[in-house]
Amino acid sequence: QVTLRESGPALVKPTQTLTLTCTFSGFSLSTSGMCVSWIRQPPGKALEWLARIDWDDDKYYSTSLKTRLTISKDTSKNQVVLTMTNMDPVDTATYFCARSTWIQGDFDYWGLGTLVTVSS
C-alpha cells in the first residue's frame, strides 16, 4: 500500500525559508525508475508542479521557481525534502507530494497536502 504524507510549518514569515518533508511508504526511492514530485495549489487556484527527484538523484525544477527551490532525498528514511527560499504571501498554498515513475509520468499516488500560509 503506497502512502505519502507531507509535513512542515503551517505559517512562515515573508523572506523566510520553507522546509517541507514528504514521508512515504509502500515503495522505495532506491528502486530504479521511481520519482517523487512536489506540486502546490494556492487557495481556489490550479495545480502547479514545482520539482521532482528521481531514484538516481536527478533533480528537476519549475522554470519560474528554480532559483528558490532545492529538492533532496533520504532513501534510508523514505523521505523527500523541499526547501523554498525567500517566501512571499503569493506562495501561500497547499503543498502536495506525489509519486510517479520515470516510465509512467502520471502521478498515481498523492499525499493529503499541507497548507502553508505566508504572513507576518
Add this chain to the structure above:
Amino acid sequence: EIVLTQSPDFQSVTPKEKVTITCRASQNIGSSLHWYQQKPDQSPKLLIKYASQSFSGVPSRFSGSGSGTDFTLTINSLEAEDAATYYCHQSSSLPHTFGQGTKLEIK
C-alpha cells in the same frame, strides 16, 4: 514550457447527462496526457493516464481520448458524486504542467 488549456472552465450539468471536457496542448505531446479529479479539500486523484488508460478502480463511466495536441475526458451518465474540479496534466517534457481546471457543478 508546454501550456495546457482546458475548456470549459465551469459547467453546470444534470445527473445522467454526458459531459465532455477538452484539454489542448501548445505543442505535440503524443499521448502523455493524464486526467485527475479533485473534490473540495481533497488531493487530486488519477482517473485516466496516457490519454485513454483508466487507472485502477476508476468507474467505467470515465474515459479519455486524443493524441498530439487535443484531448478529451468524457463522463458518461454523470452521477452526483462526480461534482469536482478536473485537471489535465502533461508529462511529455519537463517542467510538467497542468491545465487551469474545469469545475463541474451538479444541478
